[in-house]
Amino acid sequence: MTDRGAMVAGLKVAVVAETFSPAVNGVVNSVLRAVDHLAVRGHQAVVVAPSGESYQSRCGAQVEVVTVPSMRLPRYRRLALARPGTEMASVLARLAPDVVHLASPAVLGAAAGRAARELSIPSVAVFQTDLAAFARLYRVPGGPATAWRVLRSVHGAADLTLAPSTVSAAMLRRHGIGPVALWARGVDLTQFTPGRRDEDLRREWAPGGELVVGVVARLAVEKRLHLLAAVARLPGVRLVVVGDGPRAAQLARAMPESVFLGQRTGAELGRIVASFDLFVHPGADETFGQAVQEALAAGVPVVVAASGGPLDLVRHGENGWLWAGDDPAVLAAMVAGLRDDRPSLTAAADRARTSVAHRTWARMGDELIEHYRAVLPGAPEPDSSMSASWCAAQSRSTRASQGRSSSPASGRLPSTRSAPMASGSSVASP
Numbered sequence: 001m002t003d004r005g006a007m008v009a010g011l012k013v014a015v016v017a018e019t020f021s022p023a024v025n026g027v028v029n030s031v032l033r034a035v036d037h038l039a040v041r042g043h044q045a046v047v048v049a050p051s052g053e054s055y056q057s058r059c060g061a062q063v064e065v066v067t068v069p070s071m072r073l074p075r076y077r078r079l080a081l082a083r084p085g086t087e088m089a090s091v092l093a094r095l096a097p098d099v100v101h102l103a104s105p106a107v108l109g110a111a112a113g114r115a116a117r118e119l120s121i122p123s124v125a126v127f128q129t130d131l132a133a134f135a136r137l138y139r140v141p142g143g144p145a146t147a148w149r150v151l152r153s154v155h156g157a158a159d160l161t162l163a164p165s166t167v168s169a170a171m172l173r174r175h176g177i178g179p180v181a182l183w184a185r186g187v188d189l190t191q192f193t194p195g196r197r198d199e200d201l202r203r204e205w206a207p208g209g210e211l212v213v214g215v216v217a218r219l220a221v222e223k224r225l226h227l228l229a230a231v232a233r234l235p236g237v238r239l240v241v242v243g244d245g246p247r248a249a250q251l252a253r254a255m256p257e258s259v260f261l262g263q264r265t266g267a268e269l270g271r272i273v274a275s276f277d278l279f280v281h282p283g284a285d286e287t288f289g290q291a292v293q294e295a296l297a298a299g300v301p302v303v304v305a306a307s308g309g310p311l312d313l314v315r316h317g318e319n320g321w322l323w324a325g326d327d328p329a330v331l332a333a334m335v336a337g338l339r340d341d342r343p344s345l346t347a348a349a350d351r352a353r354t355s356v357a358h359r360t361w362a363r364m365g366d367e368l369i370e371h372y373r374a375v376l377p378g379a380p381e382p383d384s385s386m387s388a389s390w391c392a393a394q395s396r397s398t399r400a401s402q403g404r405s406s407s408p409a410s411g412r413l414p415s416t417r418s419a420p421m422a423s424g425s426s427v428a429s430p
Contacts, residue, residue: 010043011372014097016088016112018104020049020065023079024265025218026290027104027128030185034101035063037365046095048088050108051080066091068108082108088115097121099372104128105154113157122375125158126183127151127168132175133285137222148175159375162368164288165309183368184312185290186361187297191267194299194353196274205259205275210238211339214276214300216269216291217283219245224305226251227282230332232258236339242272274298278338278345281305282323282331289313296320296356301348303334319348319355 017031035045039061047063050070057063068091070080088111092100100116100123102109109125116123131151132144140147155161155177162183163169169180206212213231217223225247232239232255239258241251252260264272273279279295279302286292288309292302296313302320304310314320321338323331338345 010041011038011098011369011376012044012046012096013038013099013101013372014092014095014112015045015047015101015103016105016109017047017049018081018106018108019079020047020052021055023051024263026185026288029290030126030128031103033186033361034365034368037361038369039063040362041365041369043369046097048091048095048108048112050082066095082111086111088112089118092116092119092121099124099376101372102126102154102158105158106131106150110150110154110157113154117157122372123158124160124162124371124375125155126162126164127155127172127177128164128287130168130285130287134222137285152176160371162371165312167308167311168287181371181374183371184359184364185288185293186364187290187293187356187359188270189297189353189357189360191270192273192294192297193270194274196267196271196298198271198275201271201275205240206238208236210236211335212238212240212275212277213280213335214240214242214273214295215279215281216242216273216294217281219243219248219251221247222283222285224282224284226254227326227328227331228258228280229254230328231280231335234332234336234339237335240272240276242269270298273300276300278303278335279320280331280335281310282328284308284326286310293356293359296352299349299353301345301352303331303338313356315355317348319352321348 015031015035017027019025019027020031021028031047035047036057036059038045039057040059045063047065048068049065050068052065052067054065055063068086069083071083072080084107086108092112092115100112100121102113102123102125105113105125113123113125132147134140135142135144135147152175161172161177161180163172163180164184166182169182172178172180202212215225215228217225219225228239231237239255241258241260242264244263261272273295276295279292279300281292281302281304284305284307286308289304292304292310292313295302296319302314303323304314304320306322306324314322316322321334323334
């Protein structure tokens with residue numbers, strides 16, 4: 001039998017996630033991608049989350065998922081969140097990681113950050129959700145000021161905060177959070193590609209040859225999808241909405257002319273996005289804009305609010321257009337202009353994929369590992385020649401262990417299920 005200890009030439013990383021599978025959102029997608037890449041590079045990751053179960057990564061490595069006590073919010077029954085007061089010191093002490101990765105830390109991440117500091121374990125906090133914007137939009141008591149105090153406390157426990165965009169990095173520094181480094185998100189160039197464009201699907205949506213305008217987002221107030229109502233009413237335009245959320249019914253009533261597809265993932269999501277003529281996202285508080293990046297990878301030009309993370313992705317008049325302000329009439333006029341100027345739309349589509357083709361998950365995964373090393377001087381270099389064999393060895397070990405009992409740290413039997421689908425951005429992070 002292969003000696004696992006000898007095969008792991010790199011780091012052991014505890015990835016602490018506020019949400020995990022079966023939830024579908026940006027945080028879960030990023031965690032799955034990071035864990036997969038760590039396995040490929042010869043590192044070991046353990047996920048700590050309020051939901052999920054151990055699984056095999058894409059390369060066949062067994063990924064342990066340690067679950068903590070959870071609760072469900074009244075309006076989000078499908079989303080498991082960690083209970084406040086969750087004790088993390090004993091969990092991290094037992095796992096003994098080299099570094100702790102805090103994925104969009106809030107309740108569970110705050111507890112893990114404090115525990116990591118108590119145990120002198122370096123930690124990296126990944127900023128992904130703009131809690132201050134949520135506090136403003138949802139009228140949380142204390143508002144954005146209280147949210148920023150919480151964020152300063154949570155990120156202050158970490159050795160390094162990673163921001164997904166230059167705008168987010170500047171915002172964090174402006175509010176007293178640091179040190180901050182940039183870590184963007186990758187895009188799956190196989191899942192999102194112009195080659196998945198489906199003419200049959202387009203005829204189903206737009207039998208009259210209408211311009212197909214699409215959006216992929218969580219159907220919630222912060223995405224400002226109600227501002228698309230004027231776009232949906234444009235002659236010669238068909239709006240296609242992908243996603244689910246608390247405002248689904250309200251939006252469907254407000255835009256009866258539109259096609260609502262619900263939550264879609266994987267190859268199906270890639271086929272849908274590639275079949276758009278134009279992607280429009282009115283959200284003004286996106287810390288990165290993963291759905292925007294995925295549309296560009298699929299060869300679809302975009303129109304986005306001129307704020308937040310999409311500013312790193314969209315070049316006005318080249319691969320898309322920036323919409324300044326909050327006037328939905330102006331947004332509708334921009335879409336109408338593109339409906340009537342197909343050459344400009346085609347030229348932007350031709351430039352869309354190349355504008356993000358360098359942003360692969362492999363490249364972003366390697367950048368993440370370098371950030372780990374920045375907080376952990378003297379970390380062992382992984383033996384790249386062993387990475388693939390380590391994954392293969394883990395896969396063989398898992399198959400050999402089927403039918404035998406064992407007790408991982410989560411207290412569950414080791415699972416042999418395949419990796420949860422890193423399925424794009426059909427629902428954005430809560």
